[in-house]
Amino acid sequence: YLEDVKIKARGQLQAVESRYRAQKRITQAFELEILNLFGRLENSPLKKLEDEKTEAAE
Amino acid sequence: YLEDVKIKARGQLQAVESRYRAQKRITQAFELEILNLFGRLENSPLKKLEDEKTEAAE
Amino acid sequence: MADDSQRNFRSVYYEKVGFRGVEEKKSLEILLKDDRLDIEKLCTFSQRFPLPSMYRILVWKVLxxxxxxxxKSHALVMNYRKEQYWDIHHALHVIRFIDDSTPQVEVFLRIHQLESGKLxxxxxYPLEPEDEVFLAIAKAMEEMVEDPIECYWLVSCFVNQLNSKHRDSLQQLPKVLEQYLNIEDSxxxxxxxACAALSKLPYDLWFKKCFAGCLPESSLQRVWDKVISGSCKILVFVALEILLTFKMKIIALTTAEKITQFLENIPQENTDAIVSKAVDLWRTHCGTPAHSA
Structure with a gap:
C-alpha cells in the first residue's frame, strides 16, 4: 500500500514537473525573442530618427 | 509512516507548483516587454522602410 | 495458398464481426477497473489483441x-497537461510563431519544438526531416482523436517514444525486412x-512515420496499438505484407522509381486485410507475446 502511495505521488509529480519545464522553455524562447527584437530596433540606421520620434512622443 | 510519505509527497508537489508560478511571473514580464518592442517596431512610420531593409539583408 | 486465404479471411471476419472481440473487450474492461492500472498487463493485452476503439485512446494515453x-489522478494530471498545452500555445502566439489561421498540426509541431528546445x-527556417515525420504522424492522429489537447499529447509522446525507446531498433528494420522477405518470397x-529498388523502398514512410500517410487511419491504429505497446517489429511485417499483397504489380514494374512511387501510394481498399495478415505473419515469426512488453 505504501508503494501504491509512492507511485501515485510520482505520477502527479511528473506532470507538474513537465509543466514547470515547459514554462522554463517559454522563458528561454521569450528571452531570445527580446534580444532579437532589440537587435532589430538598434541595428536599424533609422534608429536615431525613431529615437527622436519616441522622445518627442513621450 | 504512511502519513509521513503522504506529507512528503504533498510537499514536493507544492514546491514544484510554486516554482512553476514563479517562472510564470517571469514569463508574463517578458511577454509585456515583447509586446512593447513589437509595438515600437511596428507603430513607427518608418516601419516600411525598415521592412524593406530587413528583407534585403536576409 | 487456399489455406492461407482461408485463414486470412477468418481473422479479418472475426475482427470485423467481433465474436472474439466480446471476450477481449470484457477482459480489457476488467483490467481497466483496477484502481491502479497494470501497465505491463495492458501492454500484453494490446500486443495480443486489437484494442476496442472505445478504449483505445485511454490505453494509449496510459501506455x-x-x-x-x-x-484517481487522471483528471488532475490531464488538467496539468491542458495547462501546459495552453501555456505554450499562448507563448507561441506572443512570439508570432502561430496565429489563428495556423493549421492544427503545425501548432502541434511548434509546441513540440518549443518543449524540446528545438524551436x-x-x-x-525550413523544416527538418524529423519535423516532416512529426507532421505526418500528427495528421494521422488528428483523424483518430477529436480533442486537440489529447491529440497533441499523443503525437508528442508517441514521437518521443519512437526517438528514445525504439530509436536503435527502427534503424535495423530495413535489414530485418530483407531477411523476412527472403524467407517469404525470395x-x-x-x-x-535486380531493379536496385531495395535500398530505395519508402523506409521513412514505413519505419519513421510508422505508415502515417500510407495506410488509412482505421488500419493504421491497429498497427500503432502494437508499436505503442512496445513492438516496432510489427512495422516490418506490415511492409512485408504490402510487398506480398502487391507482388504482381511490383514484378510488373521495372524501375526503382516506379516501384517506390507505387509503394508510396498503395491502393487504400484492402488495407484492413493487409494489417490482419501482417499481424498473423508477425505471430508466425515472432510468436505470441506472453508477458513481454
Missing part, C-alpha cells in the same frame, strides 16, 4: 505515460535487387 496508472530562430526479393 505513453500521458496519464499515470492511478485512476527555430524564426519561421523562415523471388520478389531478387526482383527488387
Amino acid at each position: 505513453l505515460g500521458i496519464i499515470p496508472p492511478h485512476h 527555430p530562430r524564426n519561421l523562415a 523471388r520478389l526479393l531478387m526482383h527488387l535487387k
Whole structure:
C-alpha cells in the first residue's frame, strides 16, 4: 500500500514537473525573442530618427 | 509512516507548483516587454522602410 | 495458398464481426477497473489483441505515460497537461510563431519544438526531416482523436517514444525486412535487387512515420496499438505484407522509381486485410507475446 502511495505521488509529480519545464522553455524562447527584437530596433540606421520620434512622443 | 510519505509527497508537489508560478511571473514580464518592442517596431512610420531593409539583408 | 486465404479471411471476419472481440473487450474492461492500472498487463493485452476503439485512446494515453496508472489522478494530471498545452500555445502566439489561421498540426509541431528546445530562430527556417515525420504522424492522429489537447499529447509522446525507446531498433528494420522477405518470397526479393529498388523502398514512410500517410487511419491504429505497446517489429511485417499483397504489380514494374512511387501510394481498399495478415505473419515469426512488453 505504501508503494501504491509512492507511485501515485510520482505520477502527479511528473506532470507538474513537465509543466514547470515547459514554462522554463517559454522563458528561454521569450528571452531570445527580446534580444532579437532589440537587435532589430538598434541595428536599424533609422534608429536615431525613431529615437527622436519616441522622445518627442513621450 | 504512511502519513509521513503522504506529507512528503504533498510537499514536493507544492514546491514544484510554486516554482512553476514563479517562472510564470517571469514569463508574463517578458511577454509585456515583447509586446512593447513589437509595438515600437511596428507603430513607427518608418516601419516600411525598415521592412524593406530587413528583407534585403536576409 | 487456399489455406492461407482461408485463414486470412477468418481473422479479418472475426475482427470485423467481433465474436472474439466480446471476450477481449470484457477482459480489457476488467483490467481497466483496477484502481491502479497494470501497465505491463495492458501492454500484453494490446500486443495480443486489437484494442476496442472505445478504449483505445485511454490505453494509449496510459501506455505513453500521458496519464499515470492511478485512476484517481487522471483528471488532475490531464488538467496539468491542458495547462501546459495552453501555456505554450499562448507563448507561441506572443512570439508570432502561430496565429489563428495556423493549421492544427503545425501548432502541434511548434509546441513540440518549443518543449524540446528545438524551436527555430524564426519561421523562415525550413523544416527538418524529423519535423516532416512529426507532421505526418500528427495528421494521422488528428483523424483518430477529436480533442486537440489529447491529440497533441499523443503525437508528442508517441514521437518521443519512437526517438528514445525504439530509436536503435527502427534503424535495423530495413535489414530485418530483407531477411523476412527472403524467407517469404525470395523471388520478389531478387526482383527488387535486380531493379536496385531495395535500398530505395519508402523506409521513412514505413519505419519513421510508422505508415502515417500510407495506410488509412482505421488500419493504421491497429498497427500503432502494437508499436505503442512496445513492438516496432510489427512495422516490418506490415511492409512485408504490402510487398506480398502487391507482388504482381511490383514484378510488373521495372524501375526503382516506379516501384517506390507505387509503394508510396498503395491502393487504400484492402488495407484492413493487409494489417490482419501482417499481424498473423508477425505471430508466425515472432510468436505470441506472453508477458513481454
